[in-house]
Amino acid sequence: MASRGNTSRAVARTRKIRARNFRLMRVFGFIICLCLSFALGFIVRDHPNFLARLGFPESMTGIQKVNATDTAASTNDVYELLSARVAEVEQLLARDSLDSYDLDPATVSVLDALAEASNDPFMRYYSRDRFNSLVNTQSEGYGGIGVLFSEYNGQAYAVDVFEGSQAQLNDVQEGDFVVSVDGDRSQTWSRSEVAAKLNQKNGSNVVVTWRRPESLEADGGTEFTTTLACKEMDEPNVTNSYNKSRKVGYIRVKQLTQNAAPLAEKAITDLLEQGARAFVLDLRDNPGGYLTQAVDLASLFMSSGTVVEVQTRDGVSAKSASGRPATDAPLVVLVNKDSAAAAEVVAAALKESQRANAIVGETTLGKGSVQVNSELSFGGALRYTAAYYLTPEGHAIDKAGVSPTVPLDATDKAQRDYAIELAGSLVVPD
Numbered sequence: 001m002a003s004r005g006n007t008s009r010a011v012a013r014t015r016k017i018r019a020r021n022f023r024l025m026r027v028f029g030f031i032i033c034l035c036l037s038f039a040l041g042f043i044v045r046d047h048p049n050f051l052a053r054l055g056f057p058e059s060m061t062g063i064q065k066v067n068a069t070d071t072a073a074s075t076n077d078v079y080e081l082l083s084a085r086v087a088e089v090e091q092l093l094a095r096d097s098l099d100s101y102d103l104d105p106a107t108v109s110v111l112d113a114l115a116e117a118s119n120d121p122f123m124r125y126y127s128r129d130r131f132n133s134l135v136n137t138q139s140e141g142y143g144g145i146g147v148l149f150s151e152y153n154g155q156a157y158a159v160d161v162f163e164g165s166q167a168q169l170n171d172v173q174e175g176d177f178v179v180s181v182d183g184d185r186s187q188t189w190s191r192s193e194v195a196a197k198l199n200q201k202n203g204s205n206v207v208v209t210w211r212r213p214e215s216l217e218a219d220g221g222t223e224f225t226t227t228l229a230c231k232e233m234d235e236p237n238v239t240n241s242y243n244k245s246r247k248v249g250y251i252r253v254k255q256l257t258q259n260a261a262p263l264a265e266k267a268i269t270d271l272l273e274q275g276a277r278a279f280v281l282d283l284r285d286n287p288g289g290y291l292t293q294a295v296d297l298a299s300l301f302m303s304s305g306t307v308v309e310v311q312t313r314d315g316v317s318a319k320s321a322s323g324r325p326a327t328d329a330p331l332v333v334l335v336n337k338d339s340a341a342a343a344e345v346v347a348a349a350l351k352e353s354q355r356a357n358a359i360v361g362e363t364t365l366g367k368g369s370v371q372v373n374s375e376l377s378f379g380g381a382l383r384y385t386a387a388y389y390l391t392p393e394g395h396a397i398d399k400a401g402v403s404p405t406v407p408l409d410a411t412d413k414a415q416r417d418y419a420i421e422l423a424g425s426l427v428v429p430d
Contacts, residue, residue, distance in 0.1 A: 086110070107378070112187070120385045121153040122371045124187060128379035134196045135373075144198055145206065145228040146235075147172060148254060150287035150340050151191040151367070152216055159338045160254065160285045162235050170226040174285075174338075176210040179223060183207065190383070191287070200230045216337070238263035242274045246424030249276030250416070253297065256289030256342045261296035268300060268326040278330040278423040281350075282416065284361065288341025291370075291389075295319050298349040300326040301356075307349040309390035310370075316390065321349075330426035332358045332419045335404060340365040341389075347402045348391040357426055359404045360419045368397025 079085060093099070104127075111125035126134060146165020149156045157177040161168045178189045181197045189197075198206060206228055213221035237260060240251045249271030253260055268279070281301075288294075291308070298307045302321040309318050333356045335347050344364045350356035370387040389397045406422070408415055 082114070111382070118384075122190075122369065123382070123384045124154065124190070126373070126381045126383065130193075131373070131375070131379075131381045134193060144232075145172075145208070145230060148285070148287065149178075149191045149194055150285075150338060150365070152177075152365070154190055155188050156191040156194040157216070158210075159287050159340075166228045166231065167226070170228060171224075172210060172226060173212065175216060176212050177221075179209040179211045181206060181208055185209075198230060202231055204230045206230060238267055240267040240271060242271055242276060243420050243424070244275070246420055247275055247277040247427050248280060248420050248423045249274070249278070250280045250282065250420060252282035252284075253286060253343075255286055256293040256297065256346075258290060258293065260289065260293045261300065264297055265300055265326050272327065272329075276329065277427040278332075279327065280332045280334060280416075280419045280423050281346075281356075282334040282419075283339045283343045283347055284334050284336040284412070284415070285338045286340070286343035287338070288343050288345075288367070291319075291342050291345065294342035294345040296322065298346045299324065301328075301331055301350060302353055303328070305349075305353050306392040308345045309392065309394060311388045311390055312386060316394075318392075330423060331356045332360055332423040332426075334415060334419050335359060335361045335364050335402065336415075337362045338365060339402075340367040344368060344397050344402050345389050348395075348397060351402060351405065352392045358406050358419075358422055359402070360406045360408050360422065361404050361415055362407065362409060363403045364397075364401040366397065366399045366401035368400070 079088075108125065108127055115123040115125060144165075146162040146167040147158045148160035148162070150159035151157070155177055158167070158172055158174055161172055161174060178194050179185065181189060181194065200206065207225060208228060209223060209225045211221045211223050213219065235254075237254050237257055238251065239254075240249065242249055249268070251264055251267045251271070253264055271279070279301075291310075295307045299322040303325045304321055304323055306318045306320050309316050331350065333347055333350055335343075339347060339361075344367070347356075347359060347364060351359050368389040369385045370389070371383055372386045373381045373383050375381045391397060391402075408418060410418070
């Protein structure tokens with residue numbers, strides 16, 4: 001009996017030893033697996049594609065990423081947003097870099113680089129001081145140098161130089177681009193910036209550096225600098241004359257200012273009273289202006305129909321004629337390569353509505369885009385393209401222009417004489 005008891009205890013002890021050894025082997029095996037997994041992690045941590053195929057989440061790839069901003073949450077890949085990428089760099093610098101940077105110059109540099117990389121030639125960042133100067137420049141009277149400016153790819157150029165002006169006396173010519181004003185070459189000068197800078201009191205001197213290229217589209221060219229005295233300019237925006245022998249009223253609109261359409265309407269009334277039976281509307285060298293004035297000007301000749309379509313991110317909307325035309329007499333429209341923006345809207349509307357009997361001259365500039373200045377919460381503003389003008393039939397004006405029905409590359413006087421003669425031929429004899 002004693003021998004049997006000893007045997008039972010020995011068996012139980014052996015089982016306990018085996019169970020303990022099995023547990024030790026499991027623990028030891030787990031430790032070995034953990035070490036292997038840790039080593040494997042170092043091997044594959046720089047191979048996110050491999051880990052992804054294994055089903056590991058992106059957070060285990062060994063690449064630390066900064067949390068995206070709230071504005072990035074609406075996209076599937078937040079790092080397709082510039083803001084998220086810049087935020088990551090900023091947070092890395094804040095965490096690890098021993099260097100620092102001045103926020104305002106850094107902002108200017110980053111936004112200038114963004115504008116440069118953009119496909120929008122009109123995009124630019126106005127610093128706080130530059131934007132304040134742009135919107136707050138006021139004087140008792142407008143001082144000018146005798147130049148009407150237009151804009152090509154975001155840069156101001158002379159589209160008309162007034163007879164006897166300071167600019168003409170200093171050999172400024174049509175097609176000369178503004179490079180700098182008072183020595184400021186910090187960025188490309190837009191039409192609105194030049195106009196604001198030249199809005200100075202009578203007698204103030206301004207130093208303008210110009211670039212004279214071989215053509216509007218050409219780079220380079222000769223630079224020259226002028227010192228011009230600003231003075232009150234009494235150059236009428238809307239002029240008219242009457243050709244009695246042809247019974248043709250001639251109206252020239254230099255730009256679509258806030259009162260361009262009312263002045264044109266008065267001109268039509270005066271010419272009708274003189275006996276005009278046909279009209280020539282001259283939009284050559286007109287850089288554009290207010291869209292509302294373009295619609296009102298076209299409405300002086302159109303009884304109905306769409307004047308322009310405006311394309312934005314929200315879709316396309318149309319602006320129609322007022323239905324109160326000032327005349328239904330035959331009409332010839334004059335345009336050239338410097339007719340731009342809202343002036344092109346007028347020409348396209350009168351052409352596609354067939355209200356104009358002929359569009360004479362050259363294909364227009366093709367500046368069918370609309371820029372806005374949006375103020376920024378940290379100061380300054382961003383200028384960018386927010387809309388495009390389309391013709392009544394939905395054709396793009398931007399980079400296409402409005403083509404004439406009667407192409408005529410000739411001198412200013414020859415084009416005008418031809419248009420008056422053509423309008424006169426449309427007058428029905430009494």
